[in-house]
Amino acid sequence: MISLVRPLAVLTASALAALPVDHLVRVLPRGSLSRWPALALTTFLACYLALATPPLALAAVVGLVAVGARRRRMDGAATEPVDAPAYVAVAACAAVLLAAILFERPDGPCFWDAFVWLGKARYAAGGLGELIAGGLRTTLPPFIPSGYPLFEPLSVALLAGLSPRAEAVVAGAVGLEILALALFLCALADDPGASVRAREVRLATATFVLVSSPLVLVHLRSSYVDLPLGFVVAALAQLLPRRRAGVACAVLGMSAAALKDEGMVHVAALGLAGVIHVASGGRPWRDRDIAIRATACVLAAATVMAFWHLRLHQNGISNSDHALAFPDWERVRSLWGLGVEHLLELRSWGALGVLALGAVSAVAVHPRSAPPAARWFATVLTVDAIAMFLALLATPDRVMEFAVGGTLLNRIYMQFAPTAALLVASWVSAAAPSSPFSREGDGLQG
Amino acid sequence: MDPSLSEMVTDGANRVGARSEPTPLLSFAFVIAVGACAVSFRIRTRRGVLAAAAVATATLAIPGLSTILEHRRDAPARAESSSAIIERLSERVERFSTAHGCARVTHSECVACEPVVDFALATSVACPSPAPIVLGPDALTATCLESNGTLSCGERGGR
Secondary structure (H helix, E strand, C coil), X not given: CCCCHHHHHHHHHHHHHCHHHHHHHCCCCECCCCHHHHXXXXXXXXXXXXXXXXXXXXXXXXXXHHHHHHHHHHHCCCECCCCHHHHHHHHHHHHHHHHHHHCXXXXXXXXXXXXXXXXXXXXXXXXXXXXXXXXXXXXXXXCCCCCCCCHHHHHHHHHCCCCCCHHHHHHHHHHHHHHHHHHHHHHXXXXXXXXXXXXXXXXXXXXXXXXCXXXXXXXXXXXXXXXXXXXXXXXXXXXXXXXXXXXXXXXXXXXXXXXXXXXXXXXXXXXXXXXXXXXXXXXXXXXXXXXXXXXXXXXXHHHHHXXXXXXXXXXXXXXXXXXXXXXXXXXXXXXXXXXXXXXXXXXXXXXXXXXXXXXXXXXXXXXCCCXXXXXXXXXXXXXXXXXXXXXXXXXXXXXXXXXXXXXXXXXXHHHHHHHHHHHHHHHHHHHCCCCCCCCCCECCCC | CCHHHHHHHHXXXXXXXXXXXXXXXXXHHHHHHHHHHHHHHHHCCHHHHHHHHHHHHHHHHHHHHHHHHHHCCCCHHHHHHHHHHHHHHHHHHHHHHHHCCCXXXXXXXXXXXXXXXXXXXXXXXCCCCCXXXXXXXXXXXXXXXXXXXXXXXXXXXXC
């Protein structure tokens, strides 16, 4: 069992260090559970932006200060107490998932990409600036693929206390995973529009669906970035329809785009889903704020990604695996077949693929009787899946070789798993026996 | 080399078990899940449908859970020994690199060793003449020998 003292200490220190920012910016309502992990993530993101894209970091600080000052005027000292049962439910679900993360976890990395990601974090132990500078000079060790975003190794190195020891970087990766998990669970528990009962049912169902998916358990015990990215994307999907969560959405969007290049695809799809939702007169969120929040979130994420890629380009560095071209339509059939085959692989996914397909289909067939949250998550999943499919069609042939070789699609699906669990949970919470099957209490802000 | 350890490194996070490999447990779980769905159609109450769905979900998870909790090299009971084997190679390579200023792999027949060695060399600084490392096909589980400034792991090292 690895030591968690270091990452927990750094997480606590990050949250405390972010307190002044919290007072200024009011990322989330006071008393909100989500604000602590969100602030820790904001701290890491600020470090990353300051090192990777200093002008953008400066602009972000100015923008946040402006938003914070405006919000302070508008909100005064508004407080929103959080129901005690939500804390209990979060603690119970977190305990189940943390047990899965920590139960007899191997002391060191065991899977291919975990060595690569944690190798970068070890390299960063020589200095966070050195990691960024090395990434831009192509002087990262030649075996570390160049051109990939460096937010994850930078965060892991910070959580590892800049120690190059294997146990320390593994503990740092666990810390980042716990942070992403906390964001996901707290965003679920914080839903101000849902009854306490609905929140508890959703938390329990989402946790049950996730832990009954064997490959999710494998990733919980690994140091891959796909599941943390999935948690961040799912947290963003939950926050996007909520009022007063614009800054949090922007932070999550930027984090997703900085974690992996696929993150930008997810954020863009979420933005499009928000616009589609408003354009289609989706209830209960008729206000245009969703579209505005979604657009702002996409722009923030795209700016982070564009600045990083601009710096890569200026230094003659490219990530050939992620270079997009015109979609190769001849791949549609084989990619579709592979996608279905991977999704219905019962030993890896259990019932998750079937449940997600069933839940999306149920929304498509009976949109009027579907709970609003289920409609929203079904829209997000559908748009996101189409966007990712198109992105895969537009990638180089080498990526298709990965897909055929079985080293790609399950990892992409892993990024969708938390949102799929939310979709299933929103159906179950609406159909739970002691909860009336009505719009009331369905949540995600009525 | 132990094939399952090598498979764990190269493919462990990509899937739970071998693809398209039906087993009695998988077939049994499928039958139970279908049965639970059929029962739920008869029950027609929300509580019944949810219970049947939960049973089907849990049942379909059993084959994969059985694999990751018992059979894989990263299963709880075997994770420590697997991790120790990998760590042994990683530490040996890192020690060798530190002693010689830097090192690089000049010949490798061990695909699963590549990320392990990369991880070990992540902190080494570049130098004009890196010391050579030779990895045989069984380098992940075999011991390494140093001779004439070369680190040889596995068969090719002439053990």
